[in-house]
Structures are given as structure tokens and as C-alpha cells.
Amino acid sequence: AVVAPGAVHVPEWLPPERQRELVAACRKWARGPVPLRHTVLPGGGVMSVQTVCVGWHWQPYRYSRTADDVNGARVAGFPDWLAELGREALTAAYGDESPVRRYAPDTALINFYDGAARMGMHQDKEELSGAPVVSLSIGDTCVFRFGNTENRHKPYTDVELASGDLFVFGGPSRFAFHGVPKVCPGTADPASGMSRGRLNVTLRETGLGT
Numbered sequence: 001a002v003v004a005p006g007a008v009h010v011p012e013w014l015p016p017e018r019q020r021e022l023v024a025a026c027r028k029w030a031r032g033p034v035p036l037r038h039t040v041l042p043g044g045g046v047m048s049v050q051t052v053c054v055g056w057h058w059q060p061y062r063y064s065r066t067a068d069d070v071n072g073a074r075v076a077g078f079p080d081w082l083a084e085l086g087r088e089a090l091t092a093a094y095g096d097e098s099p100v101r102r103y104a105p106d107t108a109l110i111n112f113y114d115g116a117a118r119m120g121m122h123q124d125k126e127e128l129s130g131a132p133v134v135s136l137s138i139g140d141t142c143v144f145r146f147g148n149t150e151n152r153h154k155p156y157t158d159v160e161l162a163s164g165d166l167f168v169f170g171g172p173s174r175f176a177f178h179g180v181p182k183v184c185p186g187t188a189d190p191a192s193g194m195s196r197g198r199l200n201v202t203l204r205e206t207g208l209g210t
């Protein structure tokens, strides 16, 4: 479903077996070299979501190779199979069009939501590339709020994201405000590899080079 220009929702795109593979990879990254943890914001706020990064480390509000705000370790490398998954996702959302074969994501932000976690409305502006963001949801269903480019308030559209759903945000939707006002605990299918909580993996091009 096209939710807005460039914003395409593909329900049940990732089959359960590939969801489990992705969960297994995320469990490994969650242990290190930089652990899954609550990001602390510059003003002292602590995010309710827990995050671990691959390829580049997002520390609010910049990317780095080392997790200077956590343990100083260098982040895990971004694997080729994850970039390939991103290209498959773009093809599924947009069809076999020109930008697809050139999509080269170099960072993944992996977010874990327990039953109480939320993400406030924000824009993702740290990337120097205007390439699309690929989002994969696994585990509990959530309410995802897709807003406008002007401000964090109305108009917005609420969309339920369930396990295996793909969402691609490109073109005019790339810099829209968005957030997760609610997760629905206990809605995960154990076949996803998540017995509780929600995992979201976003793939991005940072535009930062090597």
C-alpha cells in the first residue's frame, strides 16, 4: 500500500524463516561489540527503546565508527547479506526501477521495544544521502505514526506494523516526521523468533563513505 509518495507498506513481506534468521543475527549484535542499550540523549533523557547499530554507530545526533557514548568499541561491520536484503526490499516496494540496483545501505539501526517502549515523533536527518530507509518489523505489532515534513503534529497517518512487514521511505517521505506511539504486547507469533517484544531493523545509506 502506498501511504504517501515514496512511502510504501508491504505487509508480511519477510517470511517467518527469514524473520528468525534476522532475529538470530540481531541477538548476536545485541551482545557486542557494542551492547544493546537505552540511548541517553544529550539533554539527559533516556530512550525507552533499546538500540544497537551495525556499520555505523548512531549517537545522538551523529554517526561514528566507535560508540563513544557507550563503551568506545568499534561497531560491528555491515554484512553484504544485509545490503542484499535491503535491495530485495526496495525491489518489493518500488518494483524494478532505476535506484534499486544502486542501493547500498551501510548502516542498520536495530531497535528493541518491550511492552512499554515508545518512540516520539522525529525526523532522521543524520544521513547525508537521500536514499530510502528500509524498515523491517518483527515480533509484536505496533502502531506506527507517519507524519508530515513540516512538524511533529497533524496531519499524520497511523498504520499497524506486524511481524514480517516491510516499510520503505523514499523520495518526499524520506524526511517526514514519524514515531511509534504504542506496541501491542503479546501479539507476536513465536514463529517470528520473538517470544515477546518488537524488533525493528532500519537500513540506511549514511553517505559518509568508508
Ligand code: MD3
Pocket (backbone or CB within 6 Å): 109, 111, 119, 124, 133, 135, 167, 169, 173, 174, 175, 176, 177, 178, 179, 180, 200, 202
Ligand atoms: C520514515 N524507528 O530508528 S521504523 C528510527 O519502529 C525509527 O523503530 C521506528 O524511527 C521503529 O529512526 C520507526 C520506520 C521509519 C524509520 C526511519 C524513517 C520510518 C522513517 C526515516 C524517514 C522517514
Ligand code: FE
Pocket (backbone or CB within 6 Å): 122, 123, 124, 178
Ligand atoms: Fe526514525
